[in-house]
Amino acid sequence: MHHFFKTVGKLSTYDIAYKGLKEGLHEFKYKIGAQFFELFEGSLIEEADIEAKVLFEKRSSLLSLTFILEGVVELVCDRCLEKYVQPVSGQSKVFVKFGEGRNENSDEIFWVPPEEHQINIAQLLYEFSVLSLPVKHIHPDGQEGNSTCEPEMLERIEKLSHSDEEEKTDERWDALKKLRNNN
Secondary structure, three states, X not given: OOOOOOOOHHHHHHXXXXXXXXXXXXXXXXXXXXXXXXXOOOOOOOOEEEEEEEEEEEOOOEEEEEEEEEEEEEEEOOOOOOEEEEEEEEEEEEEEEEOOOOOOOOXXXXXXXXXXXXXXXXXXXXXXXXXXXXXXXXXXOOOOOOOOOOHHHHHXXXXXXXXXXXXXXXXXXXXXXXXXXXX
């Protein structure tokens, strides 16, 4: 659920009062870091340093918002469980149209009542930041193409994976496998 208006407290920093803006292109810049992500319960991002630029175009019939994000996020590596810094970037566009509640919102088009005079973009900034994250959270490889994961942790994982392979199988299952392979 997007909270486009009636924001209070720290989220009101991300209000854009469009009624007083002239038609045309306007640019807004935001620096989003740990304090921003603390505002979202269960945030997938805790530490970050992201520059967000919002190109806000006001037209008579709609608003067009282009979000350009560039920065770094601290993630926990899926492989070695150590924290690392992940560069992130992304660009996304949404449209805000004016109309009554009977119109449904989609991923790219949001409807607001004609009497509204401002929108809050905090939720969109959060969502686009999360979308800029890679699917796999793994330390980037070094210059020589080697893993930059914590070496001790990689060694432990290696040992554990070899001990799993060496487990003896039950002879009764081996006999069943032979029967199945003969068919």
